[in-house]
Each structure stands twice: as structure tokens, then as C-alpha cells.
Amino acid sequence: MNEKTIPDIVIGRLPRYLQALEHMLQQGCTVTSSKELGEKIGISAAQIRKDLSQYGEFGKQGKGYSVPFLVHKLQQILKVDRIWDMALIGAGNLGKAIAYYQGFIDHGFRVALIFDSDPQKVGQVINEIPVLHTSMMIETIQTHQIKIAMLTVPAQVAQSVTNQLIQAGVKAILNYAPITLTVPDDVHVQYIDPIIHLQRMTYYLD
């Protein structure tokens, strides 16, 4: 079937399944059930079975799922069975933490380029990657054919940097700046903003 017809909300759950399954695999667990997986991540077994059934039959009734097979299959579906080079824009404290984060490379994401507009930061080397000036951003990203960018710039410049990234051919942006970005339909944006998450919890506190 055409995978493009799978609803976005289903796609959104697949990385969570993959994360939990990879964790099981690390712990030496090779067989699981939708019930066990569901309990680990707080999603119903029925939902998991329904989601996975969109991609064909992964498990046998009553026999459970093969964890290595499901990990492999989900990596294929999500296209993370390869290495994705990424550009990081913003070499402040958060940018540096991202550049050093081992979790990216463990999951097939490599910070390949780092840019900043601050002359003090340009030329610094972070985790073996030299910080380039943002004036070189469009050309360098085009040359490296990079499709994914992470934004850790101040909110007030995030949209203008985004416009340049789109010009450079970037199709996916992970935005840490606390602002909603305007992008064309063929560009995907995901947001990481701790304030939003914290405010969602304080509502429930006394």
C-alpha cells in the first residue's frame, strides 16, 4: 500500500514504539506483545496492533512480535536505517550540548555542519566540527545536500534563518526557538520547547 496515506498521528507514534523496542533489544528481550509494549509506553495494545497492521503482518496471533524484526522494520519505515547529516544553527550552550549528544549518532543522525552569526563563536571547534559563519549557510548546506536542520537561535531571528534554510533545500527543521515558524507545505517542522511542557504540567499542580 502507499505509505503516504498513513495518518500523521500514526506516524507520530512509530518513533515511540521504536524507542521502546530498541530499549528491549538492549536488555536482551527478543519477543514482545502489543500488551507488553503498550504497558511500557502507555498506549493501548489495540492501538499498537492497529498502527502496526497498516504496514502488514508483523506478529503471529498469540506468538507475539519478534523485537529485532520489528526494530528493523520500523527503522525502514521511518527511514532511519541510514545516516542523516544535519546542520545545526546556533552554537550557544544548547547548540553545544546538541553537538556533543551521543544519542543522535546512535540513532543515525549526525551533526555535520554548525553555524553561528557571532564572530566570537565562528572558528570554534565543537566535537570536531568547526563553527562556520551563517553567511556561508545557504551555499554550504546546498553543497552538502543536507535536508535536516536544528535551530537553537534566538526567537527573533528564527524565521529569517528558517527562510534561508528553505532556500538552501532543507526539508525538515527541529526548532528549539520558542516561536511558531511559517514554512511551505513540503517542509516539516517539529518543536522542542520546555516551557510549553512545563506549563502543561503546572496546571495540575497545587
Next chain:
Amino acid sequence: MNEKTIPDIVIGRLPRYLQALEHMLQQGCTVTSSKELGEKIGISAAQIRKDLSQYGEFGKQGKGYSVPFLVHKLQQILKVDRIWDMALIGAGNLGKAIAYYQGFIDHGFRVALIFDSDPQKVGQVINEIPVLHTSMMIETIQTHQIKIAMLTVPAQVAQSVTNQLIQAGVKAILNYAPITLTVPDDVHVQYIDPIIHLQRMTYYLD
């Protein structure tokens, strides 16, 4: 009306409304409409009107919303019209970036305590806050009556640290460790994991 009856999914949208409205206020915009707000954050005007109507009448038909009033009201609803002290567990690169992030204090969240289990990190001072050993975590959090914690520890210790936080009285955890935590019903957890967001986008890339 009893605010506790508002569905969690509505609560989840309120911080995004607040973020956009605060941004408008910074730009000197004092009146808005559900249409304008919706266009900024990609949520339908009808949805916004419905969500806000749960809390009473904020705007007059055809007159739009007062931005300062709505900001104030949303801050009250989300209980961010005060300062929340937080404990940060994990003083690595990400923990440091968090401790220095100005956005927290700008939104009423203050990193008050920092803990790490690494003797090399204990005693360091990060943004004027001394790093304490995790062996002092339960007692210190109890003494300070802190209800919110941020976790930037490795995945393999995240659950055991969480168990201690719960023992200390923490009721809200912002978890940066790439693992789903098991907590009692009265403890809230939100997750920040860039891998999940990136994998959600690679699906759509060629």
C-alpha cells in the same frame, strides 16, 4: 466550573496560545482574533474559540480578544502567574545549557537546585547554583518543597532517579532521558526527546 474537567488535550493547547500571545504582546499588538491567532500557530479559529470558551467569555463577538487580558488569564489558568522552583538532575552538557537558559526565568520557572552523581561535577557552580550530590537529593528537595524536576540523566538511571524524586514529593517531571518513566497517577511526566521528533520527520523525506 470545575477546571479539572477540561480535557487534557485542551490543556495541552493552552501553553501554545499563551506563547503566541506573549509574542504578540512583545511586538506591541494588543488586540487579536481567533483567526489571527490560529494562523500563527496552525490551529483552527473554531478550535481556539471552543477551547477558550471553556473558561468563560474572553472576547466580544466581532471585537476580538484583548491580548494583555488573555495572557493574564491564561497565565492564571496554567498557574504560571507565579515563580516555580525546579530541581535539575544531571549536570552534563544539556543540564548546563538548561541551567543557563534565560527562557525559564522569563516564564516563571527557576532552577533552584542541581544534582549530579559524578564527584567531578559535585561542587561546581553553574549559573550561581552549586551542584549537589544526588545522595542529598530527597532530603534537599523535601526541605525546599520543590514540586517540579527536570531530568537530564542517562536513560539507564532515569527510572531509579524518578523513584527518588517521587519519594521527595515531586509531582511534575520534564524528562530529557530517552525512556518512558513509570509513575503514580498523581505525578505528571512530559518528555523531550529530539530523536523522536527527527524520526517523525525523516519518514516524509526522500
